[in-house]
Amino acid sequence: MDVNQFSQINTSISVKEKDLITPQHFDKLLAASDKKSMAILLQSTPYQLSEDDLDDLDKIEQSLMAELIKTYQWAYEETPNKGIVQLLSLRYTYHNLKVLLKAKACQKDMSRLLLPIGEPELPVLDHLVTTLSSDAFPETIITELQGIWSDYQDYQDLRVLEIGADLAYFKHLTLIAEALGDTRFQKAVTIIIDLYNMITVRRARDQHKPVSFMKQLLSDEASLSSQDYISLTSGEDMIAWYHQLNGNDFSLALKSYEDKIRQGTITAVDLEHLADDLLFHLFDEAKYTSDSPYSLARFLLGKEMEVTNLRLLLSAMVNQLPMTLVTERMRPIYGQ
Known part of the structure; x- marks a missing residue:
């Protein structure tokens, strides 16, 4: 892969990323007192939903997916790879x-x-x-x-x-x-598959499913054998797996996950968040390079997580749920 091919699309990304919702704007959305305030705040984003739209989960989902579809169409048209x-x-x-x-x-x-x-x-x-x-x-x-x-x-x-x-x-x-x-993209796939296997085992254990059930669901493309994932529950063995996956690159940013693994309290939901956090940090380093092939992956992940966060936030507003539940479940925000 010739990294010199990416300078043009990376210039486009530096323009398009200005349309991504900033951490500061997300804070304002989380603090919105009512649907009218939320609709006004959304007018400066690609998701221009009216006050009436914010009562309709279908219209919200259509708006979110329309932006995601448009983003991927642009990426396919512009990418050199x-x-x-x-x-x-x-x-x-x-x-x-x-x-x-x-x-x-x-x-x-x-x-x-x-x-x-x-x-x-x-x-x-x-x-x-x-x-x-x-x-x-x-x-x-x-x-x-x-x-x-x-x-x-x-x-x-x-x-x-x-x-x-x-x-x-x-x-x-x-x-x-x-x-x-490319080793970074290969690492991304390892993160996706390893975490899928670990989440699958954790959920199966929570539902008291037999080992034979687990083995049917696990991918052989992961870094460990199916039996290894079934054996890993907590403690030092799981910490060793986590360090192999994480390395030392993001140890401080993701320390809370390591603490939960050591304590044996990590849940399937925690592992879902860990997968997104690991992918986010894996490509976030691209912000320091201008000709990197990783900037596109970073931008697309940023858009994916933006849509996920808005879905959480707006669904909570429609269903009159406390915003504290949203902040606990939010994914990393581009530019954080």
Whole structure:
């Protein structure tokens, strides 16, 4: 990957990042006393929702997703390397594949659930699910999808499609990272998959599920074996895993997670937040370089977390929940 190719898009990012909501503006949104004040504050952002709109969760979600869709469309058009954008948009591709596979299985129209984010585009995905063949996907992934559909036909259980698509997603992520040939992007994929495995085990344990259930859900693309994740619960072994994943780069910023691991109190929700925090800090260092291929990943993550934070905040306002619950669950903010 030639880093010199990124100077032009990085200049564009330096302009576009001015439209991202700052930490100071988020503080104002959190302090808004009513929907009228919130609507006024949103007028200076890309999410120009009216006071009436703020009573409607569907309209809020449409506004948030419209901005995210527009951002990814811009990124795909401008990037010198689509693999970087695909790394972050691939989860939407596999969301769409799940929807299409379930629609095929149930013989229902579920097109309202599709999200126009990512490449290949929706008609190509539809053709893939219909024919179980495509030139737009790696051959190994086509084989995975054929196997998923075959398993579904054997068991007639929609969970087979869910689990199979998740595991295929992780294989595909790994292939993209390998093609990019960059250690930071490979580290990002390790963070995504390792935390998925750890969250899956923690939730399964909370629900008193057997080990056999856990093993069906865990990805082999992670840095440890499935049995290792099942064995890791707290204490020094989990700390060793965490240090391998985190290194010393962000130890101070993420100290609270390490404390919870040592105390054996870390929850699945904590681990979800840890995944986002690790990814954020992994690419946040790009702000110090002008020709880095990481600036685009940093910007897209910033937009993703902005949408997540606004969804939390605005949903809380609609449902009249205390803002203290929102601040506890908020993701990192660009420029923090």
